[in-house]
Amino acid sequence: xxxxxxxxRYKIIEKRQSVAFWCNPISGHATLYWYQQILGQxxxxxxxxxxxxxxxxxxxxxxxxxxxxLKGVDSxxxxxxxxxxxxxxxxxxxxxxxxxxxxxxxxxxxxxxTVL
Amino acid sequence: xxxxTQPNSMESNEEEPVHLPCNHSTISGxxxxxxxRQLPSQGPEYVIHxxxxxxxxxxxxxxxxxDRKSSxxxxxxxxxxxxxxxxxILRVTNFGNEKLTFGTGTRLTIIP
Numbered sequence: 160x161x162x163x164x165x166x167x168r169y170k171i172i173e174k175r176q177s178v179a180f181w182c183n184p185i186s187g188h189a190t191l192y193w194y195q196q197i198l199g200q201x202x203x204x205x206x207x208x209x210x211x212x213x214x215x216x217x218x219x220x221x222x223x224x225x226x227x228x229l230k231g232v233d234s235x236x237x238x239x240x241x242x243x244x245x246x247x248x249x250x251x252x253x254x255x256x257x258x259x260x261x262x263x264x265x266x267x268x269x270x271x272x273t274v275l
Numbered sequence: 276x277x278x279x280t281q282p283n284s285m286e287s288n289e290e291e292p293v294h295l296p297c298n299h300s301t302i303s304g305x306x307x308x309x310x311x312r313q314l315p316s317q318g319p320e321y322v323i324h325x326x327x328x329x330x331x332x333x334x335x336x337x338x339x340x341x342d343r344k345s346s347x348x349x350x351x352x353x354x355x356x357x358x359x360x361x362x363x364i365l366r367v368t369n370f371g372n373e374k375l376t377f378g379t380g381t382r383l384t385i386i387p
Contacts, residue, residue, distance in 0.1 A: 163318075194377075201362055201377030202319065214372050250318050262366070262373055264311075266318025 161185065163267035165251050171273045177239040180270045184232070184253030190214075191228055192264065193236050194250040202250055208234065209256070238272075246274045279363045284382040293350040295381055297363030300344045307366040308339060309375060310348050312359040319362065319377075322348065358385045 164183040172178050184191050190209050194202035205224065207215040211231040219226070223242070228234040238245055248269040254262045280298040287293040299308065310322040323330055323337045325346070330337040336349040350357055362380040366373055 199379075201360075201379050203377070204374065207372070207374070209372075215374065252318070256373070263321040263324075264319075264375065266320065268316075269318050 163251055163253055163265050165249075165267035165270055167270055168268065169271050169273075171275065172241055173275050174243055175240040177237065178241055178272060179235050179237045180249050180251075180272075182234045182236070182251030182267060184234070184251070185265055188253035188255050188265070189231075190254045190256040190262075191234050192252040192254075193226055193234070194252065196248045196250055196269070198247070205236070241272075241274045243274050246272055248272070279365060279378055281361075281363050281378065281381045283379070284384065286384045286386055287350075287353050288386050289355060290352055293353045293357070293383065295348040295350075295361050295363075295383065296345065297347070298345045299363070299365055302343050302365055303367075305368055308337065308343075308346050309364045309366050310335070310337065311362045311364065311375075311377075312357075313362070313380070314356075314359045322361070324366070353383075353385050355385050355387065358383060 166181050192207050193205045195205050196202040205219045206226045208228040211228045226236045248271050250266055250269045252264040252266045254264045256262055307324050307326050309324040311319040312322050313319040323332055323335050325337045325339050338347045360380040360382050362377050364375045
């Protein structure tokens with residue numbers, strides 16, 4: 160079974176530039192998550208999609224971050240404009256979200272963003 | 276968000292059992308206890324989860340206290356590949372939406 164795919168793996172930009180990350184979840188997984196992981200900390204949920212609808216974006220800095228999930232499958236996360244404090248690993252995860260199931264989240268390898 | 280408390284770091288010798296503790300004194304009746312681990316330069320991976328009873332799978336065992344205010348992840352025979360950050364997380368369900376809130380976890384070092 161193919162895992163969660165993310166691209167690019169690494170990105171270096173200057174502050175005030177824009178950047179976009181792409182995620183392809185495991186086939187059939189209804190729920191998709193974007194997390195931000197700053198060095199030395201645990202992942203922090205930015206946004207959660209159920210199919211192509213947003214169910215939680217309470218921690219997404221909406222003045223600069225945006226995300227969409229195309230046709231309930233792939234997703235993109237965009238930062239515009241980037242700040243130094245956005246340097247982090249951006250993780251995408253997906254889960255089946257079957258009622259009564261473990262709803263285990265499967266994570267991709269992440270995109271490491273460095274903002275100079 | 277429901278909170279868990281874990282030691283920042285632990286060490287264990289290779290091929291010995293490892294007991295990773297977690298306190299979750301504010302757990303509510305419907306919160307599941309999940310454990311994930313994150314190997315270096317990788318995304319987190321699921322280890323095990325439980326509600327009230329102890330659980331076993333191919334990776335580990337989860338021992339849950341009778342009052343559910345604490346739990347212990349048990350690696351029966353640690354290998355070098357088990358060196359990772361281990362996260363104890365309460366899976367909270369709000370209006371049908373399930374959410375994991377990661378803390379800083381326990382960094383496990385395996386000594387050869």
